[in-house]
Amino acid sequence: MSTKNQEKRTMVLGESHDGHETDTASADQLLTSLGYTPELNRNRSTFQVAFMSFVLASVPYGLATTLYYPLVCGGPVDIIWGWVGVSLIIICVASSLGEITSVYPTAGGVYYQAFMLAPVAYRRISAWICGWLYVVGNITITLSVNFATALFLVGCINVFEKSEGVGVLEGSPYQVFLIFLGITLLCNLVCSLCNKWLPILDVSCAPPFPRF
Secondary structure, eight states: OOHHHHHHHHHHHTOOTTOOOOOHHHHHHHHHHTTOOOOSOOOOOHHHHHHHHHHHHOHHHHHHHHTHHHHHHTOHHHHHHHHHHHHHHHHHHHHHHHHHHHHSOOTTTHHHHHHHHSOGGGHHHHHHHHHHHHHHHHHHHHHHHHHHHHHHHHHHHTTSEEETTEESSOOOHHHHHHHHHHHHHHHHHHHHHOGGGHHHHHHHHSOSOOOO
16 A cells, blocks of 8 residues: 555545544544445444443353353363363454454444455345344344343242242243343343443443453
8 A cells, every 4th residue: 555545545544643543523524435324323332332341242141141051061171272272263363353344334233244245246146145244143142142031030030939849939931931021121122212222231231351
């Protein structure tokens, strides 16, 4: 990249020689230079976006709902080395996606990136497949988390017993399903009607990392 192009890119990104982050105006200017009209409100700081990532990763929740399987099927060795092995794979995937996103930083995300990286003859079908798999994956993950939360809630309630060995809540399939529906409805209402409070919610619900 020539020096002139680099200076132009620096002006578009709104970066100073001191390394300051881009502000909203410069980010909108970058989108305009890519051919897009800025439409979404930017109400999250870098700090809040980082904690949103922690919430999405949901490490404590993921451990709480899946730790049973390696304990029963493999024991401590499976837990330790499985964690190390999978962590190395995830680091490689995260590095790759971070590099791609830094080149194509658009709201379209993965399906736009698939379009740009695929051979010209297969761009549209690649983007279509990637986009729909992304939608199905998000729906599946969200519903599975809500269902696991319903099971977790039933387990927490049944810590209290009405008699020895008999929980307060029967936990029959229809009860679990109704709790699952209630949790899903609550999540939808919060995400739809409380957008301005979501950044604060993300920070407060993130794992216990230091709040710098």
